Amino acid sequence: xxxxxxxxxxxxxxxxxxxxxxxxxxxxxxxxxxxxxxxxxxxxxxxxxxxxxxxxxxxxxxxxxxxxxxxxxxxxxxxxxxxxxxxxxxxxxxxxxxxxxxxxxxxxxxxxxxxxxxxxxxxxxxxxxxxxxxxxxxxxxxxxxxxxxxxxxxxxxxxxxxxxxxxxxxxxxxxxxxxxxxxxxxxxxxxxxxxxxxxxxxxxxxxxxxxxxxxxxxxxxxxxxxxxxxxxxxxxxxxxxxxxxxxxxxxxxxxxxxxxxxxxxx
Amino acid sequence: xxxxxxxxxxxxxxxxxxxxxxxxxxxxxxxxxxxxxxxxxxxxxxxxxxxxxxxxxxxxxxxxxxxxxxxxxxxxxxxxxxxxxxxxxxxxxxxxxxxxxxxxxxxxxxxxxxxxxxxxxxxxxxxxxxxxxxxxxxxxxxxxxxxxxxxxxxxxxxxxxxxxxxxxxxxxxxxxxxxxxxxxxxxxxxxxxxxxxxxxxxxxxxxxxxxxxxxxxxxxxxxxxxxxxxxxxxxxxxxxxxxxxxxxxxxxxxxxxxxxxxxxxx
Numbered sequence: 001x002x003x004x005x006x007x008x009x010x011x012x013x014x015x016x017x018x019x020x021x022x023x024x025x026x027x028x029x030x031x032x033x034x035x036x037x038x039x040x041x042x043x044x045x046x047x048x049x050x051x052x053x054x055x056x057x058x059x060x061x062x063x064x065x066x067x068x069x070x071x072x073x074x075x076x077x078x079x080x081x082x083x084x085x086x087x088x089x090x091x092x093x094x095x096x097x098x099x100x101x102x103x104x105x106x107x108x109x110x111x112x113x114x115x116x117x118x119x120x121x122x123x124x125x126x127x128x129x130x131x132x133x134x135x136x137x138x139x140x141x142x143x144x145x146x147x148x149x150x151x152x153x154x155x156x157x158x159x160x161x162x163x164x165x166x167x168x169x170x171x172x173x174x175x176x177x178x179x180x181x182x183x184x185x186x187x188x189x190x191x192x193x194x195x196x197x198x199x200x201x202x203x204x205x206x207x208x209x210x211x212x213x214x215x216x217x218x219x220x221x222x223x224x225x226x227x228x229x230x231x232x233x234x235x236x237x238x239x240x241x242x243x244x245x246x247x248x249x250x251x252x253x254x255x256x257x258x259x260x261x262x263x264x265x266x
Numbered sequence: 267x268x269x270x271x272x273x274x275x276x277x278x279x280x281x282x283x284x285x286x287x288x289x290x291x292x293x294x295x296x297x298x299x300x301x302x303x304x305x306x307x308x309x310x311x312x313x314x315x316x317x318x319x320x321x322x323x324x325x326x327x328x329x330x331x332x333x334x335x336x337x338x339x340x341x342x343x344x345x346x347x348x349x350x351x352x353x354x355x356x357x358x359x360x361x362x363x364x365x366x367x368x369x370x371x372x373x374x375x376x377x378x379x380x381x382x383x384x385x386x387x388x389x390x391x392x393x394x395x396x397x398x399x400x401x402x403x404x405x406x407x408x409x410x411x412x413x414x415x416x417x418x419x420x421x422x423x424x425x426x427x428x429x430x431x432x433x434x435x436x437x438x439x440x441x442x443x444x445x446x447x448x449x450x451x452x453x454x455x456x457x458x459x460x461x462x463x464x465x466x467x468x469x470x471x472x473x474x475x476x477x478x479x480x481x482x483x484x485x486x487x488x489x490x491x492x493x494x495x496x497x498x499x500x501x502x503x504x505x506x507x508x509x510x511x512x513x514x515x516x517x518x519x520x521x522x523x524x525x526x527x528x529x530x531x532x
Contacts, residue, residue: 043341047312071346075309078364079345080337083423083431087368091429097370097407098344102353103363104416141363144414150370150407157349163357165349 001029001183004254005174006085008035008077009191012248014085017189020254022092025151031142031177032089032096033154035170036081044072054117054126061223064115065130065167070157073167077155078102085153097150101134101158102165104141107173109134109158111166132166134158134173137180171231179238186240187257188228189248194263199225209265211236232265242266267295267449270520271440272351274301274343275457278514280351283455286520288358291417297408297443298355298362299420301436302347310338320383320392327489330381331396331433336423339433343421344368351419363416367400367424368431370407373439375400375424377432398432400424400439403446437497445504452506453523454494455514460529465491475531477502498531508532 002024006017024030037051044051049072052064065073082098089096101107111132117124134156145152154177158168171188178186197204199222209217214233221229232243246253246262256262268290272283290296307317315338318330331339348364355362367373377398383390400422411418420443424434437454444452463470465488475483480499487495498509512519512528522528 043313046314047309074349075341075345077345078349079341079343083340083344083366083368087425087429087431090368090371090425095370097365098368099363099365100349102349102356103365104361105356140414141416144410148406148410159353159356163353165353 001031001181002185002187003174003178003181003183004030004032005170005186005188006032006034006248007188007190008037008039008081008170009248010038011191012189013250013253014088016251016253017248018085018088018092020252022089022094024254025094029146031152031154031181032085033170033174033177034081034085036077036155039081040073040076043076044069047072054115057116057118057123060226062169063131063167064117064126066128067130070130070165070167073157074165077157082153082155089151089153094151095149096153097145098153098155099141100155101168101173105138105159106141106154107134107156107158107168107176108136108138109160109166109168111160111162111164130164130166132158132160132168134168134176137176139180142181169227169231171228172234175231175234175238178235178240183240185242185244186232186235187244187246187254189246189253190228191249193247193261194245195225206263207260209263211265214265236265267297267447268451268453269440269444269447269449270296270298271436271452271454272298272300272514273454273456274303274305274347274436275514276304277457278455279516279519280354282517282519283514284351284354284358286518288355288360290520291360295412297418297420297447298351299436299440299443300343300347300351302343302421305347306339306342309342310335313338320381323382323384323389326492328435329397329433330383330392332394333396336396336431336433339423340431343423348419348421355417355419360417361415362419363411364419364421365407366421367434367439371404371425372407372420373400373422373424373434373442374402374404375426375432375434377426377428377430396430396432398424398426398434400434400442403442405446408447435493435497437494438500441497441500441504444501444506449506451508451510452498452501453510453512453520455512455519456494457515459513459527460511461491472529473526475529477531480531502531
């Protein structure tokens, strides 16, 4: 089992990603997980309800999701990006099925209605939040699809125990699914050549990371990359053998990482 | 097999619909098909790209869908409304799975890139259209879900042979699925007590229509209702025994039609 996680950045080339993924599924069991943050932000802006990003006192960046923000999230992730990917794969002969965590109660999580955020020197309490943490994977639907030659294309949100829809992190979904489906490989496709020592310098690629050393890279990681490295750490500890971070903007983004482009964590 | 088609009107009460549907699936095999036109129009308006409705020379009303309109369609139907219904059903203990026609290539259709429209006295040609006609149902995914106790929640769009995503009519999907899945009953839930002799008078409900007489009701039918009656005619000719048109705004919209509220076509 190989899990491919495609980020939601503006310059990710979904045509290139789907072309490679269509080759990958000929030889391997695989699932595609995707984001949609750039498009979500664009639509949110146009609808006059811009995405609100907050920073926790421990420095983790996340999105504060109110009810309207959740609607926009659903529209862009589960509607627009998910079905565009599915249609591109169908065009390439891959019998893809799109689903989000709500479908078949595939992903359950905990809602964090109230969150503490750091604003300058002050710590503030925000309420009415629909961002949460994914905690449980119910495999029935995805296994059924895989056993019957359908290729799952998965995205957040998840479902809370109370029945609410919750915005959860795509990288956390990736490490959870990798663990539960006993994936051998994960490939994260992002808007950079791989994991960079200096996020502003595309020539500072770190080509290899030994899994024993992953902790020290948490110091380099900034913003969203911090969350990704934490997800990678989770995946390593649950037995995933090889994890790649590759460039989702270029042709052959998946074949590329296997040929040594990008960052390999093993 | 019972097929419930929920319209996309502003005053449709999805909570009431889902409560009744959750009761229905305890005793029957059932599928829910939904629209989303009101919300689509609202979001399209807010995004500065209002929905363009056109009338064919033969008097059929339809939506002209350009590329941006298709994106909005995907967002609202396959993203927002579909997942809100799925989450409501999950909360009621129904293991619902949302899908659109693109998923598993469930619905295929023909794209009408160029359409003739009537504008006053003139007939005009419009190009770049992504509205089409649903023509083929590939049952594998929906049957697999039903056989494994998942309840499908289905919406447009469909997939064209050329791989494009196409906006197709929800009522046509309903009659196609009813035929292919050999449904005994269809219930259409709309924003009216049923089929009205005078669309502006809610007291002009026609309670019963003999199926032999359906043709004469095509004369009464105006706008969207014309399309619905054509879909009903299709469904009758493919062997569906009972078709109901009921009020999607009221409590117990489904139990109501079986108790004689609404219009029964049989």
